[in-house]
Amino acid sequence: xxxQIPLEWYLFLAAALFCIGAYGVLSRRNAIAILMGxxxxxxxxxxxxxxFWRFLEPGGAVGQAFALFVYAVAAAEVAVGLALIIAxxxxxxxxxxxxxxxxxx
Amino acid sequence: MTFQHxxxxxxxxxxxxxALMVVTRRNVFNAALFMILSFFGVAGLYxxxxxxxxxxxxxxxxxxxxxxLIIFAIMLTRDMMNPDLIGRNSQWIAAAVVMVPLCxxxxxxxxxxxxxxxxxPVPENSILTLGQALVDQEGLALPFEVASVLLxxxxxxxxxxxxxx
Amino acid sequence: xxxxxDLIVNIGLWLQDLLVSIGLPDAxxxxxxxxxxxxxxxxxxLTAMFFLIWYERKIVAxxxxxxxxxxxxxxGGPYGLFQVLADAxxxxxxxxxxxxxxxxxxxxxAPMVFLAIAVVxxxxxxxxxxxxxxxxxxxxxxxxxxxxxxxVAILMAGWGSNNKYALLxxxxxxxTLISYEIPQVLSVTAVVMVAGSFSLVEIxxxxxxxxxxxxxxTALLFLLSILAELGRRPLDLVEADSELVAGYFVExxxxxxxxxxxxxxxNQLMVSILFxxxxxxxxxxxxxDQVPVLGTxxxxxxxLLVMLVIQFFQYSLPRLRIDQxxxxxxxxxxxxxLVNICVIALVGxxxxxxxxxxxxxxGALLLANVLMALAVVGILAVAGRQMRRSKLAGSS
Numbered sequence: 001x002x003x004q005i006p007l008e009w010y011l012f013l014a015a016a017l018f019c020i021g022a023y024g025v026l027s028r029r030n031a032i033a034i035l036m037g038x039x040x041x042x043x044x045x046x047x048x049x050x051x052f053w054r055f056l057e058p059g060g061a062v063g064q065a066f067a068l069f070v071y072a073v074a075a076a077e078v079a080v081g082l083a084l085i086i087a088x089x090x091x092x093x094x095x096x097x098x099x100x101x102x103x104x105x
Numbered sequence: 106m107t108f109q110h111x112x113x114x115x116x117x118x119x120x121x122x123x124a125l126m127v128v129t130r131r132n133v134f135n136a137a138l139f140m141i142l143s144f145f146g147v148a149g150l151y152x153x154x155x156x157x158x159x160x161x162x163x164x165x166x167x168x169x170x171x172x173x174l175i176i177f178a179i180m181l182t183r184d185m186m187n188p189d190l191i192g193r194n195s196q197w198i199a200a201a202v203v204m205v206p207l208c209x210x211x212x213x214x215x216x217x218x219x220x221x222x223x224x225x226p227v228p229e230n231s232i233l234t235l236g237q238a239l240v241d242q243e244g245l246a247l248p249f250e251v252a253s254v255l256l257x258x259x260x261x262x263x264x265x266x267x268x269x270x
Numbered sequence: 271x272x273x274x275x276d277l278i279v280n281i282g283l284w285l286q287d288l289l290v291s292i293g294l295p296d297a298x299x300x301x302x303x304x305x306x307x308x309x310x311x312x313x314x315x316l317t318a319m320f321f322l323i324w325y326e327r328k329i330v331a332x333x334x335x336x337x338x339x340x341x342x343x344x345x346g347g348p349y350g351l352f353q354v355l356a357d358a359x360x361x362x363x364x365x366x367x368x369x370x371x372x373x374x375x376x377x378x379x380a381p382m383v384f385l386a387i388a389v390v391x392x393x394x395x396x397x398x399x400x401x402x403x404x405x406x407x408x409x410x411x412x413x414x415x416x417x418x419x420x421x422v423a424i425l426m427a428g429w430g431s432n433n434k435y436a437l438l439x440x441x442x443x444x445x446t447l448i449s450y451e452i453p454q455v456l457s458v459t460a461v462v463m464v465a466g467s468f469s470l471v472e473i474x475x476x477x478x479x480x481x482x483x484x485x486x487x488t489a490l491l492f493l494l495s496i497l498a499e500l501g502r503r504p505l506d507l508v509e510a511d512s513e514l515v516a517g518y519f520v521e522x523x524x525x526x527x528x529x530x531x532x533x534x535x536x537n538q539l540m541v542s543i544l545f546x547x548x549x550x551x552x553x554x555x556x557x558x559d560q561v562p563v564l565g566t567x568x569x570x571x572x573x574l575l576v577m578l579v580i581q582f583f584q585y586s587l588p589r590l591r592i593d594q595x596x597x598x599x600x601x602x603x604x605x606x607x608l609v610n611i612c613v614i615a616l617v618g619x620x621x622x623x624x625x626x627x628x629x630x631x632x633g634a635l636l637l638a639n640v641l642m643a644l645a646v647v648g649i650l651a652v653a654g655r656q657m658r659r660s661k662l663a664g665s666s
Binding site for chain 3: 134138141157158160161162164165168169170172173176177180229232
């Protein structure tokens, strides 16, 4: 019983999720909330990859493996990003990115 | 309106609904919890796409790892004196004005392409294929090793940056 | 006799025939049998809890040289069997207290998520020959993933209580859980490597010789790491009864506390069954081929045995401090698990599995495990001697 849901639906969902994540990145003040938007975008990309894997080459392994590498990169990026945020908190006592403006002209 | 359609709509609604809550909640801890809900929805979509291993990895890494990390960071950086009562920054209208057309353009691009016809069945041992490809020399062994080095570097870097001086 | 010998499967088939004969369309029959099966599968551990909590209390009592629940009073029942029922009724009738400043949604949802996760992992365990909720190809991975989801429930409980002691307990609990996931996953990976599949049904079927004999060190690693995952003594700083009062569920009362309590017990049941399935052969045992329903009986026997061992650990060892718990994990269990996985991979590849003669691979694995254990004991002895010498030199 093949998938009764056409490929386009998954791609629409992933596009919507990506745009919601991008909106989150652009419009939030808290640095951690921005990071959460980035995670949503990465999830959208993963949905795309897996949908393409399922519909175009289900016998191969590249689609799923690509998604796994995205997971690894996402984990690494979240770890380093949160370390940076915590370091910022320690020196500047704030995580609101608008207030971290030492270099502002 | 088969069962799969119902499942897709349910999981899609959970994913998108959770994502909308993430980007609009003022309280960043609630936003993190909605993000966890959204990740559950994505895991459900993976199961619909017949990739159960990736669904498990999604639960394990995103919900059991990254979300916990984000919540720890939220707790460590909570400002009791001036809580963030606004949530949105000064350019949120511009962001919304840009994102909605972007979404429309993406959807229009996707729908105007004629994707291939019927997809084939997923073979029984897709996990075995995946595992073998990840250690195959002419396959993905090199990206696999590079990803491990990346994780090691990120681990050392995160510990170094976040250390108490 | 034939019907009785494969009782549970035959009951299921009979029910299905009954539904088809009523005249329902095929899809409805499928949905009803699946939903009914899921309902029963979820109900079995919840009702087995009554017996198992009584079992634990009796064991604890005997270890402490007392009797435990017996038939004193009107509610005890013979041997105190109804004591747990009385406790459950008492919990139902307690007042549901919600702290004034608690976040209501998070506070209320946390125990439900906790219990749901404890129940949901029952879907993939083979409870007998041919009885399994759903033979997922990622069986054991599904269980591990949902186990890590329990952390979210603990976090919600600790945060939603708006109580810094609850939060402290929750954070410590999550730190312990995250740390001990690593040796747990690594030891399970060793089992999966030898068995050749994630699916629990196949892991049980590939145990012609049970894995406890072949990989005792792996089994010990798994046991130690799940003791921490359970949050039970000696690694139970999460809910240290006499220190943090109740850790992350200190603000809960009535049925919500009952849900946490039940969830913790179901976790204990779950890891006992997991250990029995991974290392003790699940439903395997003598005479299972002739009388398949004996498989379930053997599983229950092994489960009670493992719970006995876990409770011996719990009630005879003193509690470790949080830094000792984490040191045990990072300095001992994780390197050992990594070495274990490398050695088992090498040995498993060098001595392939021969269905005609399973003892060859088992013997090789056992030898490798014993050598590793001796090496570990040797290293610990040397390190201990050095530490003692440096302490003597430092103090004198």
